[in-house]
Amino acid sequence: MRQIHSNEIKETSAAKLNIRQISDAYTRLAPLYGIWEWVAEGSAQRTAMEMAAIQNGESLLEVAVGLGTSLNILRKQNPNGRNIGMDLTSVMLRRTRKHLMIDQNVNPALCQGDAMVMPFADASFDLIYCTFLLDLLPIPDIHVVIREMRRVLRPSGRVVIAHLSMNHRSFNWFWILLYSSIPMLLGGCRPIQLTNWLPHDGFMVQQVQVVSQWGIPSEIILATPNG
Amino acid sequence: MAISQELLDILVCPLCKAKVHLKSDQTGLKCEKCHRVYPIKDDIPVMLVDEASVEA
Numbered sequence: 001m002r003q004i005h006s007n008e009i010k011e012t013s014a015a016k017l018n019i020r021q022i023s024d025a026y027t028r029l030a031p032l033y034g035i036w037e038w039v040a041e042g043s044a045q046r047t048a049m050e051m052a053a054i055q056n057g058e059s060l061l062e063v064a065v066g067l068g069t070s071l072n073i074l075r076k077q078n079p080n081g082r083n084i085g086m087d088l089t090s091v092m093l094r095r096t097r098k099h100l101m102i103d104q105n106v107n108p109a110l111c112q113g114d115a116m117v118m119p120f121a122d123a124s125f126d127l128i129y130c131t132f133l134l135d136l137l138p139i140p141d142i143h144v145v146i147r148e149m150r151r152v153l154r155p156s157g158r159v160v161i162a163h164l165s166m167n168h169r170s171f172n173w174f175w176i177l178l179y180s181s182i183p184m185l186l187g188g189c190r191p192i193q194l195t196n197w198l199p200h201d202g203f204m205v206q207q208v209q210v211v212s213q214w215g216i217p218s219e220i221i222l223a224t225p226n227g
Numbered sequence: 228m229a230i231s232q233e234l235l236d237i238l239v240c241p242l243c244k245a246k247v248h249l250k251s252d253q254t255g256l257k258c259e260k261c262h263r264v265y266p267i268k269d270d271i272p273v274m275l276v277d278e279a280s281v282e283a
Contacts, residue, residue, distance in 0.1 A: 082233045095272050109234040112273045117241040119265075120273035124237040 044218035058126040065131035068096030131162035135189040150202035165219035
């Protein structure tokens with residue numbers, strides 16, 4: 001695990017978009033999102049799925065399911081479990097359903113919801129999987145989402161989070177330059193660092209890994225409830 | 228196409244966290260506490276407070 005020097009969430013730039021702007025933007029970007037996934041996220045997604053190590057029979061929630069690429073892989077590893085996908089945008093969910101039904105002709109368990117007020121009962125899940133959502137959000141909203149994850153996670157559960165990483169100074173500088181001008185050119189996300197803050201929101205970090213794809217670094221975190 | 232039972236089992240009202248139940252006409256999920264009805268569009272529950280209506 002790499003050294004952490006701060007006890008609060010860091011960001012390279014304050015978030016430029018609110019949740020409604022993000023939802024509208026991803027509704028428009030949905031047809032092209034697969035390209036972004038391929039360019040920037042594939043390596044991190046594979047690492048996150050390995051870190052998740054789902055066991056058949058578990059209850060899984062993917063928050064911000066996107067096009068359903070990861071959920072489709074995870075549910076095949078968990079055929080006897082509960083596999084639920086949530087997203088804020090209806091366009092993404094319709095694409096996810098189409099994607100999932102290619103493999104299995106049953107209605108997948110999807111719902112439209114806001115990660116800040118999740119529509120699930122307390123302690124419903126063994127695993128929450130959330131990639132490339134938190135780096136879109138303002139810091140106060142990140143705290144709310146993490147606390148919601150804690151609420152719907154079982155005490156013995158775990159969360160796997162992936163986000164753009166702040167590891168390389170030159171990369172941070174370049175990203176801020178573009179993000180400050182045209183946030184959606186970069187998918188609306190900016191590098192953040194949240195590992196040391198997770199204990200304040202109810203989680204203990206168990207594992208951290210940084211992967212880089214086409215020079216874009218992502219941090220993948222495995223964390224468990226801390227009490 | 229029906230909403231999966233595994234999803235219905237754990238869905239709650241995002242606002243008050245009370246149980247929701249499927250309306251008899253299957254057009255929405257109604258909160259037992261605040262009586263908000265969350266619509267079902269294209270067989271996907273829309274669990275957004277802004278999209279809900281309140282029924283007596």
